[in-house]
Amino acid sequence: MTQESNIINLGATTRFNESRRIMKVMLGRKLVVLGMVVILAFIIVAIFAPLLAPYDPYAQDLNVVHQQPSAAHWLGTDALGRDTLSRIIFGARTSLLVGVVSVGIAAILGIWMGLIAGYFGGWTYNIIMRFIDALMAFPMILLALVLAALLGGGLKNVIVAIGIALTSLYARLMCSQVLSAKENDYVTAARSLGAGNWRIMVRHLIPNCLPPIIVLITLQLGTAILAEAGLSFLGIGIQPPQAAWGAMVSDGYKYILMTPVLSFAPGLAIMLVVFSFNIVGDGLRDALDPRLRGTL
Amino acid sequence: MATYIVRRLILALIVLIIISLMIFFVIRLLPGDPIYLYMSRQEQQTLTLEQIQAARHEFGLDKPMVVQYFEWISGIFHGNFGDSLFYSESVGALLKRRIPITLNLGIPAFIIGSVLGTAAGVLSALRRGKALDSVMAIFSYMGIAVPIFWLGILLIYVFGLKLHLLPMFGYTSPTVDLVQNIKQLILPVVCLAVTPLASLARQSRSSMLEVVRQDYIRTAWSKGLREREVVMRHALKNGLIPVVTLMGISLSYILGGSVFIETVFSIPGMGALSVQALLSKDYAIIQAVTLLIATMIVVVNLLVDLTYGWLDPRIRYS
Numbered sequence: 001m002t003q004e005s006n007i008i009n010l011g012a013t014t015r016f017n018e019s020r021r022i023m024k025v026m027l028g029r030k031l032v033v034l035g036m037v038v039i040l041a042f043i044i045v046a047i048f049a050p051l052l053a054p055y056d057p058y059a060q061d062l063n064v065v066h067q068q069p070s071a072a073h074w075l076g077t078d079a080l081g082r083d084t085l086s087r088i089i090f091g092a093r094t095s096l097l098v099g100v101v102s103v104g105i106a107a108i109l110g111i112w113m114g115l116i117a118g119y120f121g122g123w124t125y126n127i128i129m130r131f132i133d134a135l136m137a138f139p140m141i142l143l144a145l146v147l148a149a150l151l152g153g154g155l156k157n158v159i160v161a162i163g164i165a166l167t168s169l170y171a172r173l174m175c176s177q178v179l180s181a182k183e184n185d186y187v188t189a190a191r192s193l194g195a196g197n198w199r200i201m202v203r204h205l206i207p208n209c210l211p212p213i214i215v216l217i218t219l220q221l222g223t224a225i226l227a228e229a230g231l232s233f234l235g236i237g238i239q240p241p242q243a244a245w246g247a248m249v250s251d252g253y254k255y256i257l258m259t260p261v262l263s264f265a266p267g268l269a270i271m272l273v274v275f276s277f278n279i280v281g282d283g284l285r286d287a288l289d290p291r292l293r294g295t296l
Numbered sequence: 297m298a299t300y301i302v303r304r305l306i307l308a309l310i311v312l313i314i315i316s317l318m319i320f321f322v323i324r325l326l327p328g329d330p331i332y333l334y335m336s337r338q339e340q341q342t343l344t345l346e347q348i349q350a351a352r353h354e355f356g357l358d359k360p361m362v363v364q365y366f367e368w369i370s371g372i373f374h375g376n377f378g379d380s381l382f383y384s385e386s387v388g389a390l391l392k393r394r395i396p397i398t399l400n401l402g403i404p405a406f407i408i409g410s411v412l413g414t415a416a417g418v419l420s421a422l423r424r425g426k427a428l429d430s431v432m433a434i435f436s437y438m439g440i441a442v443p444i445f446w447l448g449i450l451l452i453y454v455f456g457l458k459l460h461l462l463p464m465f466g467y468t469s470p471t472v473d474l475v476q477n478i479k480q481l482i483l484p485v486v487c488l489a490v491t492p493l494a495s496l497a498r499q500s501r502s503s504m505l506e507v508v509r510q511d512y513i514r515t516a517w518s519k520g521l522r523e524r525e526v527v528m529r530h531a532l533k534n535g536l537i538p539v540v541t542l543m544g545i546s547l548s549y550i551l552g553g554s555v556f557i558e559t560v561f562s563i564p565g566m567g568a569l570s571v572q573a574l575l576s577k578d579y580a581i582i583q584a585v586t587l588l589i590a591t592m593i594v595v596v597n598l599l600v601d602l603t604y605g606w607l608d609p610r611i612r613y614s
Contacts (some may be wrong), residue, residue: 031434133307134314137590137597139552142570146586149574150323226443230556233445234571249446253560256453267446275441 025287032283035276042273045089046096055083057090057243066259075265078248079255084262088269090243095273098159098228098238099221105163106224107217110170115201115209117171118178129175135168144227149236158237162227166220173216177209184208215285222277229270245270300605300612308598315590319583320365372587378580380573387584390569395588397467398565400477401557402550405485409492409546414539416493417500421508421535422527432497439494444553448487448560455483465562484561488553492546500539507535537607544597551589 026032045052054074061081069076075084117128135143147161181187182205190200229246231237238244245266252263343351352358359367371378377387416436420429456464463480470477507513508531516526554567562568566585573581605612 031437130307130310130314133311134318134590137311137315137593138586139548139589139593141552142555142586142589145555145570145574146582147322149577149582222441226441229443230445233443233556234559234575236571236574246443246445249443249449253449256449257457260453263446263449267443267449270443270446271438271441274443275437278437278441 022284022287026280026283029283031279035279035283038272038276039280042092042276043096046092049089049093053083053086053089055086057082057086058241059083066255068259069261076259076261078251078259078262084248084265087243087248088245088266091245091248091266091269092273094155094238094242094244095225095228095270098155098162099224102159102162102224102228103166103217103220105160106166106220107170107213109163110167110172111174111206111213113167113171114174114176115178115205118175119182119197119201119205121179125175128171132168132171132175136172138165140165140223141227141230145231145234145236148231153236154239155242158228158231161231162224165227166224169216169220170213173212174209177212178205181205181208211288212285215281215288218277218281218284222274222281225277226270226274297605297612301602304598304601304605308594311594312591315594316369316587317365319586319590320368321361323579323583324361368583377584380578380581383578387580390581391566391584391588394564394566394569397563398551398554398558398567400470401481401484401488401563401565402554404481405488405550405553406492406546408485409489409550410496410543412489413493413496413546414500414536416497417539418504418527418532418535420497421501421504422523424505432501436494436497439490439497442490444487444490445556445560447490448483448557451483451487452560465560467561467563467565480561484557484563487560488550488557491553492549495549496539496542496546499542500536503538504531504535507531510534537604540603540607541600543600544593547596548593551592 026036059082061077063081064073064077065079065081067073067077067081073083073085075088077083078087113128113132117125117132138146144158144161144165147164148158151157151161186208187200187204190204195203228237228244229249232244232246233250235247235250238247240247248266249263249270252259252261252266255262357364368378375388377391379385380387380390383390416432420432423429452464455462462482463476466480468476468480513526513530516530521529551567554565555570556567557563558565558567559571566588569581570585572578573585
């Protein structure tokens, strides 16, 4: 009994040490810390938007249209007298929602496609991976644009379109992971103990292939937010009046001479958030990837 | 090598067939009647049910899907991409006019992005951990994160509206006025080159870092070679091989980016055409443009794979 509890403890300790090591590597890099702070702020702003926004982002006030930044309106107002800062704060909600849900869809679809292709091999592999190859032949943003336009725009369709457009990378990564992981002894051991395909896939392969997928998820959150901004910029994504950063850049462009901040501020918000997800994703990859251990 | 080439060709062909099937069926299976492919919105509202049925028959939409697919494909091989509704001319004629404009914009961006991106990556790898490396890292992160449509607006504001240095938008054919053409293309080309430049810089940096750790580089140093010789003769040759594979991704960035840049700078190329087509549901154009772009990327990736196999024999036999 003592022996068994020791083993469990040992497992727990290594896992604890591992996550502590990852945190240590990441916190050791200033840029990564900065990225983590920005992401945290972004999430807090998105969640508590109604509490933080100084004005109602949808309230039009024709007395204060095209205001320059001032004490009352930190980032000025737009053509309908809506407060730009409040709209950026609410736009964070849209971005976060689209990012998290579309990447979630892409990861789940991609993990399963890659897992099935890699695990079963043969024809299953060929059919799934050729399909993935075909998807990868479209520029990601174009695929998202076409799907969103055909589905008809709006929040839900944008999420689905971006989710599908991002799937191929997960499938390819997962497939290559599984192809090497399934040769491991623990898979043979599990099989000899009578584990079926389902159990081997879910209990053994998914957890072991997950670390690089987590890195990809972090990086893709930025990509998805950038894609949503692009779609909304072109008028194919989130429909007005809902606050979305990309649509705000496009709106502001019309009044660039009068109030340039209207277009500049939301664009800066997009860049800062995407920048942070990329940096944290890269930091995570360097911390997780054993080949780079000790060198970065 | 011959087996490798044949295998790659067959694979590319299969992928192209899947792509054409995907484009054809996705457009037809999504909500909406495929008759929209052939009729303007006004016609759809004014025509009687019988007339629509007659039109359906005329365009062959009452035939089985499979037959329709083969008719579409054989049309493409005869240069017939169907007719645009919005522009009331054939899609083939539209593309013929617009593809050169996108190439005029995309090729310089591709060259600038590839050359500068690789150079920046190699340089940061050689100066690893120094100030230059950190500055370049921040810039490449920014280059990947920046929404290029916003960057375009920013540049228009600074160089066009404030400094009056460059034209803000429009396109002039180089055969009409070369100077004006170059002036008008500077800003859009810079915007379009940013993403591939930044991503290539990062990739070539890590690829070079892999190489400079190899034994043969240490041998080269220990032979007493100068840095120039070590880098040029030994490190670059091997370090740049994986970078070649990123050419397809760069092309993908540029073709995707042209959709935004052509919109922001009012350049009448293929990208602006696709936005128009998507907004006006001009299905014939959407089909043709997506097929064309995907085909271009598959072909470039095929060439990249063949080059890679030729440069690195290990690839051929795996």
